[in-house]
Amino acid sequence: MSTGGAAPRTPATHRVENQPPWRVDLDEYSVNAPLAEAVRAFGAAWADDELRETGRLVGSASFQSDAERANVHSPVARVHDRWGNRIDEVEYDPSYHRIIGEAVARGAHTSAWADPRPGAAVARAATFMLFAQVEPGHACPVSMTHAAVASIEGSPWIADEWMPRLLSREYDPRLLGRHKRSALVGMAMTEKQGGSDVRAGTTVGEAMGGHAYELTGHKWFCSAPMSDAFLVLAQTRDGGVDDGLTCLFVPRVLPHEVRNVFRIQRLKDKVGNRSNASSEVEFDGTVGFLLGEPGRGVRTIIEMVQRTRLDCVLGTAAGMRQSVAEAVWHARGRAAFGRLLVDQPAMTSVLADLALEYEAAMLTGLRLAQLFEADAADRDIALRRLATPVSKYWICKRGPHHAYEAMECLGGNGYTESFPLGRRYREQPVMAIWEGSGNVIALDVLRALTRDPDSAAAFADELASSAGASSLLDSHVDRTLALLRRLSSADADEAAAQARRLAEGLALAFQASLMLRHAPTPDAEAFIGARLGEDRGAQYGVLPTGTDAAAIVARH
Template sequence: MTVTAHSTGLRSGAPASHPTHEVTNQVPPRTGLDEYGTNPPLSEAVRAFGAAWHEPELHEIGSLVGSEPFQKNAELAHTSPPMLRTHDRYGNRVDEVEFHPAYHEVIGAAVGYGTHTAAWADPKPGAAVARAASFMLFAQIEPGHACPMSMSHAVVPVLQRDGEVGRDWLPGLLSRSYDPRLIAPGSKSGLTFGMGMTEKQGGSDVRANTTRAVPVASDPDGRTHLLTGHKWFFSAPQSDAFLVLAQAPAGLTCFLVPRVLADGTRNTVRIQRLKNKLGNKSNASSEVEFDGTWAVRVGEPGRGVPTIIEMVNHTRLDCVLGTTAGMRQSVSEAIWHAQHRSAFDARLVEQPAMTAVLADLALETEAATWTSLRLARAYETGSSESETMFRRLATAVSKYWICKRGPHHAYEALECLGGNGYTEDWPLARRYREQPVMAVWEGSGNVIALDVLRGIARTPQSLDAFWAELETTAGASAVLDAHVRRVRQELVADLRDPLAAEFRARATVEGMALALQSSLMLRHAPVPMAEAFVAARLGADRGHQYGILPRGTDTTAIVERHFGAR
């Protein structure tokens, strides 16, 4: 065979060159990093709030979740969502939820590091802060698994108060072994919990629930009941047990519903469908029906809401932690992109308009991080009365504001990546759909804002504790001092008229949240960043979008601090 050389340079055996397919100016994968070590605000907050002893394990977790295999599992868990199998091939009802193996890898690692119940298993000083930081690192990369982790954590104090029920369930909950088998709870090496509160006719108004609980006559203690009804949102139906609310003879009561009974037979928990959600795809959320479903009462008869409310408060805290973790993912990806991508003869990070946006996103993330771990410290075992009062109000205040900020923050970070950010090949499209669930779950905006008003009315000491927290930075910033005075004066005036107070509930809670975040930034963040945050959120020249910062803000230093990948 004879080959004639031409001016194109073709020669025998050599492939043709395709310069149009050359990849240039694309960003390398953000993998192989220690997500804890590259997050200065998180590591500083861990040390400031008493959990420095946990740092070696946090570095391990940071390296794990920052690795390419873990991030691949996170993507697979999301793109291959759980599937419901109601019957086996013979027609037997099985009500099983099947997950991609990647999901089990993710949640198995999270359980192994105690992101669910480590703070209860070893309640030493700083344990709640340590657990919060671990939870945030996992949720930063794969948020869906965090739902059963959160509920398994939050149910522990409820079961601790009911020794008879807790005796059977707490050892498995406190285990660091992940056991997804659908078998008798006593035969498992580890347990997880879910929750079922809302019904289609009531939503947040759980007192409108119609699920009925009938006592079993053969139980001399009157604790065993049979439940009949429908739950509109039933979280993590693959879990081993659930706390639910039902109408008993004494009124709305809290019950524990096992997935499998002690003798190995499956309880009557009929999964009707899995919810087709906007985001949170890797997590199974469902509707279920109870039909003579075995349940045991937890807490006092007719005291269902007070019994379950502590679980709700802990899951609200985790909504704050999860949103903050999402902010960290968003700003990390945005800064990484800007550090490696060029346009108009300069890297994006060197262009002032982009740097201002990145810096503002970083300030939001840092304020949320300090707030998250400050709240976690207030949940330490043996907290003082003032800490308990502080967290009652501060949890709801922070849940409202930080979770509201999450979706806008994710969108702005997504926009920093341009068209790439809007595709499913990068994680920010997933994060943008994920963030709203934290604002909706465990009380949407109005519910939370009104809960703050109710909390003030029921326990005025909680408001005193909140103001006392802010007093620690009185005089540090004239802008913050003026803001706090205005919020306090307006709240006093509003509380004279209940309708006016409800109308202005969101404004009140927003003002309180920004005051708390500003105070924490002034106490703990580097001075230039704290001052920039206060001016950007409370100052006379504050804007409505990200990237509107005071003149003279050292945006480069802020971005460098949050890049953290040197």
């Protein structure tokens, strides 16, 4: 029978009801009240307009579509060209280049170095988090470029040529020589036999004269192998004399416009972080240039490592924000058992607890960023030496469980690839593993206490700023600082066995103190009660009796 040209009728069995719309076309900065408040509190109010522009960009439908596409269409290694010439390139989907190009254009990489005004490190951290909230994979080369500046700036034979390129806001994915006006920097530190023990590396660098070395060896993990240059650790020799572990700067294209030897063996098939390439590489006659002093490789990279660990905290917090935002959006747009999910008391408690976890992580990240400002005082430098590994240890470990709980809030939808929380769940563990997994970071907390005794005093001073505001926190701080003093003089094995306990205790004290100083008082008290109180639970959603969970959710 003819329908007379009428539109086809939607079958009644396929009507879509009781499903929230796509969470898209929002200003991710302005709708995130805790972040906007913290940016102002930590001295970067001047960046509000730029951050709102970035918030609109990353919240747009086109950016979110690019984020999904960049993860679905993973990078591919192109080792040879069609004629058999070795090219060792990585091919990315165009969506990835659009994403990283926008991040670089807005200074998510090196804006705090390029314009070191008060609050610059905080503004850069907020920008970094906004981009990483929606697409985390590209944040790896962005972070490494930011951190590498700290290791490069003291070596003028490298810095004079490369620093202007690192500070540029242009993005060009091509491997070009000195005519390229911008650059990204990666790292190649880890070897098969060494892992986190970089001193066990066997890559050798033979002095060639001047600052140049010829490298032979391998790296088991090379982050972002399409980058323009890499920081590499090698055992260097000069005239048959061993220097020890040295940091070298390895460009992909040498000064005379010839490609350096940089043999990509394969790309890693990672659990997450799919939009970003990680590879195994071989060096065979590869040329690298000295950074710092021969044999002082660890000292050369230490400030770089501190900054990449900071970005692990920021990246985890960004992921927590995505998880909270998606979970709350879903709960506000779906009803069950006669009420919206957000109004169901059990769900409200879970959402509020997830939101508190995010806010504490975000405040920690921005406070750490503030400690890296260009005009940081000696006390700030001492504090960041201890606070950075403490925060990296705890916050990054909280990321995967946080993502899982948020994914459960979406029910079956959360467990599908049509929604972003499955991708986030796979992404969060990399922040805990990269730049030192749990035991390595916990032991670095002990090293900070041994090598920089001022760091413990600075940390205690930081906690003293909120003394008296919470008896629960005061008792926790007393216990934790007593443990710190005991482990500072304990046998090495005893201290190592308790290193995780100390790191966790310090991290919770730091977060709780920040919440008391910067979050609404009821929110801070709920956070402290849920994590330090006698009736605290092991899972999210166990909040102190009397908590106004709905008000917490509304704020987020």
